[in-house]
Amino acid sequence: MEMQQLGCMSGMMLRDVEEHCPALEQLKKEHIPLTKQMEDFYELTQSIEGDEAVATRESLQQLYQQVKVFVSQLEPHSEREEGILFPMLAAHIGQNMGPIAVMEYEHDQAKTYLRKFLSETEELGLKVELNDIRTLANYAAQAYLILSEHFMKEENVLFPLAEQFLSPEEKQELEMRIKS
Numbered sequence: 001m002e003m004q005q006l007g008c009m010s011g012m013m014l015r016d017v018e019e020h021c022p023a024l025e026q027l028k029k030e031h032i033p034l035t036k037q038m039e040d041f042y043e044l045t046q047s048i049e050g051d052e053a054v055a056t057r058e059s060l061q062q063l064y065q066q067v068k069v070f071v072s073q074l075e076p077h078s079e080r081e082e083g084i085l086f087p088m089l090a091a092h093i094g095q096n097m098g099p100i101a102v103m104e105y106e107h108d109q110a111k112t113y114l115r116k117f118l119s120e121t122e123e124l125g126l127k128v129e130l131n132d133i134r135t136l137a138n139y140a141a142q143a144y145l146i147l148s149e150h151f152m153k154e155e156n157v158l159f160p161l162a163e164q165f166l167s168p169e170e171k172q173e174l175e176m177r178i179k180s
Helices: 008-016 022-050 057-093 099-122 130-165 168-179
Strands: none
Touching: 022 057, 022 130, 022 168, 057 099, 057 130, 057 168, 099 130
């Protein structure tokens, strides 16, 4: 099968695709509750970073709980993309450059910030400095910034690419695999 390398501009021209196959539509719909969860924890990060009265151990624990729930919801979604969609699409457009490489890089970046936030928050001792709380909150904020832009790229570039390049049989296989 011939692989076609796509540059950024060719992907940007695919926005006209209005409807997606059921599997892509499912992945897109999964962004809605994930985005809501991210917005909620991002709002708290901004309060922690901007107001000393809010930058408390209690607020950090609240943020920790929000991020932990978010990560538990994000992981299965991310696995469906990385383990199923990306390889299927990469067979058509390549994996080492272009949209798939960008998506994987952004997944890795966001996961790194989320892991760092969770692990460093878990390791905090009893005495917590204001700067520590703000640094930790910033890790969660960075994950939000990466993922909110990332979701937009998936919806406006990656999913339309998949709609264009995947055959009807591949779309059926994608649907079957992401639902199992």
